[in-house]
Amino acid sequence: MRAQPEASHFIAGTYRHDDSVAPWADIYPATGETIAEIRPATAAEIDAAFTAALAAQAGWAALPPVERGRVLRRAADILRARNAELSELETLDTGKPIQETLVADAASGADALEFFGGICTTLNGETVQLGEDWVYTRREPLGVCVGIGAWNYPIQIACWKAAPALAAGNAMIFKPSEETPLTALKLAEILVEAGAPAGLFNVVQGRGDVGAALIADPRCAKVSLTGSVPTGRKVYAAAAEGIRHVTMELGGKSPLIVFEDADIDNAVSAAINGNFYSTGQICSNGTRVFVAKSILPAFTERLVERTRTARLGDPLDPETNIGPMVSDTQRQKVLAAIARGRDEGAELLCGGEAPEMAGWYITPAVFAGVTDNMSLARDEIFGPVLSILSFEEEDEVIARANDTDFGLAAGVFTRDLTRAHRVVSRLQAGTTWINTYNLTPVEAPFGGMKLSGVGRENARAALDHYSQIKSVYVCMGDVEAPF
Numbered sequence: 403m404r405a406q407p408e409a410s411h412f413i414a415g416t417y418r419h420d421d422s423v424a425p426w427a428d429i430y431p432a433t434g435e436t437i438a439e440i441r442p443a444t445a446a447e448i449d450a451a452f453t454a455a456l457a458a459q460a461g462w463a464a465l466p467p468v469e470r471g472r473v474l475r476r477a478a479d480i481l482r483a484r485n486a487e488l489s490e491l492e493t494l495d496t497g498k499p500i501q502e503t504l505v506a507d508a509a510s511g512a513d514a515l516e517f518f519g520g521i522c523t524t525l526n527g528e529t530v531q532l533g534e535d536w537v538y539t540r541r542e543p544l545g546v547c548v549g550i551g552a553w554n555y556p557i558q559i560a561c562w563k564a565a566p567a568l569a570a571g572n573a574m575i576f577k578p579s580e581e582t583p584l585t586a587l588k589l590a591e592i593l594v595e596a597g598a599p600a601g602l603f604n605v606v607q608g609r610g611d612v613g614a615a616l617i618a619d620p621r622c623a624k625v626s627l628t629g630s631v632p633t634g635r636k637v638y639a640a641a642a643e644g645i646r647h648v649t650m651e652l653g654g655k656s657p658l659i660v661f662e663d664a665d666i667d668n669a670v671s672a673a674i675n676g677n678f679y680s681t682g683q684i685c686s687n688g689t690r691v692f693v694a695k696s697i698l699p700a701f702t703e704r705l706v707e708r709t710r711t712a713r714l715g716d717p718l719d720p721e722t723n724i725g726p727m728v729s730d731t732q733r734q735k736v737l738a739a740i741a742r743g744r745d746e747g748a749e750l751l752c753g754g755e756a757p758e759m760a761g762w763y764i765t766p767a768v769f770a771g772v773t774d775n776m777s778l779a780r781d782e783i784f785g786p787v788l789s790i791l792s793f794e795e796e797d798e799v800i801a802r803a804n805d806t807d808f809g810l811a812a813g814v815f816t817r818d819l820t821r822a823h824r825v826v827s828r829l830q831a832g833t834t835w836i837n838t839y840n841l842t843p844v845e846a847p848f849g850g851m852k853l854s855g856v857g858r859e860n861a862r863a864a865l866d867h868y869s870q871i872k873s874v875y876v877c878m879g880d881v882e883a884p885f
């Protein structure tokens with residue numbers, strides 16, 4: 403098997419698993435070939451992960467921040483040095499084209515480790531003067547944090563959670579998605595190589611039941627989930643039992659609004675990036691493309707013409723820009739959403755087919771004539787399906803863009819400076835773009851409003867979500883009492 407790790411879990415600095423547990427097959431989505439066999443964690447392995455994490459965390463939190471930061475920055479350097487091999491592994495696990503994984507996955511994880519390795523030295527409290535007396539605050543770690551990942555950006559998600567968690571002095575137990583178990587193990591190896599104490603970052607494998615067992619453990623101080631809204635509801639409820647801290651990075655149905663004065667080619671590029679990158683398996687995708695009526699024909703023609711040039715194929719070929727879906731299950735869900743869209747009366751202008759080739763491919767689909775109540779405009783599809791809706795007025799499009807339970811992201815294309823800021827300020831979304839789409843640098847907070855989530859990843863904001871404030875009142879005089 404091409405990508406078999408030494409064992410399924412990485413706990414207390416070493417690989418291990420219980421041979422008596424039946425494995426599942428980890429499959430390369432482009433061929434259906436089994437590339438590794440992975441075993442779910444047992445209760446004893448989950449216990450070992452908490453024991454190791456707790457033991458490592460106290461000493462780690464006591465280090466001067468600059469020393470913690472140095473370890474994270476070294477890990478960033480190792481990730482970058484191994485980018486080619488990590489990218490190939492990520493492509494095998496997810497089916498994403500190598501031209502994407504080389505630039506967007508381990509590379510973005512390295513950015514997170516470098517960024518949080520730098521700013522953890524600034525995680526300070528404040529002093530509040532109260533006459534003679536004063537209060538100072540300390541930003542303290544939470545303890546052992548649990549990270550649970552989705553399958554679309556496995557190593558990026560692991561790094562986006564581990565980097566701020568460790569920077570703030572916590573330990574982490576990370577459970578990757580069962581579809582993509584491999585690269586988080588590499589991150590665990592690399593952190594140890596960079597100088598992190600054994601047990602600081604552990605990886606345990608499994609499905610939802612293992613995730614649930616991690617959250618239920620009384621030693622879990624926080625859970626950060628990247629996943630769908632239905633899973634988010636379960637994880638949030640489980641976390642509530644133990645009053646754990648939470649970060650929820652959930653799904654979306656985001657609007658991309660193209661006004662009549664937009665640069666049409668740039669807007670088309672953004673629509674392509676915001677719908678078909680990673681074969682459409684991106685939470686923040688702008689799947690509802692609202693186009694001003696006056697430019698609808700020009701925009702649609704250009705979009706379809708360019709979408710037809712997409713190159714499906716072997717994800718390891720550098721020329722391929724559309725890989726397969728992550729699993730056959732996901733492909734079937736997307737094909738069903740496409741069929742429903744046609745039944746509801748939307749017009750399929752191109753794509754939306756499962757080509758006759760090995761692997762779980764779907765050609766990128768563009769629908770026109772989509773209206774607000776169609777399932778295409780309401781449900782998160784999580785595949786290469788773009789819907790065009792037309793609009794006439796600014797107020798109208800803002801109201802329609804906000805008419806969704808999700809609120810992850812939104813984009814606006816216009817050359818009118820004041821309109822751009824005015825519209826963005828009224829959109830109910832946590833991550834927004836003006837004249838671009840889906841750029842997520844580590845320096846910018848990322849996360850959702852409404853059902854799309856709670857808390858933020860990246861930027862300084864993430865450190866707040868991995869630390870808690872202690873206030874210390876300092877009395878400089880005598881203590882008065884009534885008797």
Ligand SMILES: NC(=O)c1ccc[n+]([C@@H]2O[C@H](COP(=O)([O-])OP(=O)(O)OC[C@H]3O[C@@H](n4cnc5c(N)ncnc54)[C@H](O)[C@@H]3O)[C@@H](O)[C@H]2O)c1
Binds near residue numbers: 554
């Ligand atoms: N907002 C973001 O940052 C972001 C990023 C990527 C993906 N997503 C979302 O993720 C979804 C696709 O990923 P997916 O199909 O892997 O999501 P999913 O919700 O099916 O699974 C996510 C993770 O949760 C685990 N899980 C499932 N049930 C659980 C339970 N009861 N307790 C604990 N853990 C449990 C799974 O094993 C997996 O590791 C989409 O909805 C997408 O929008 C969000």
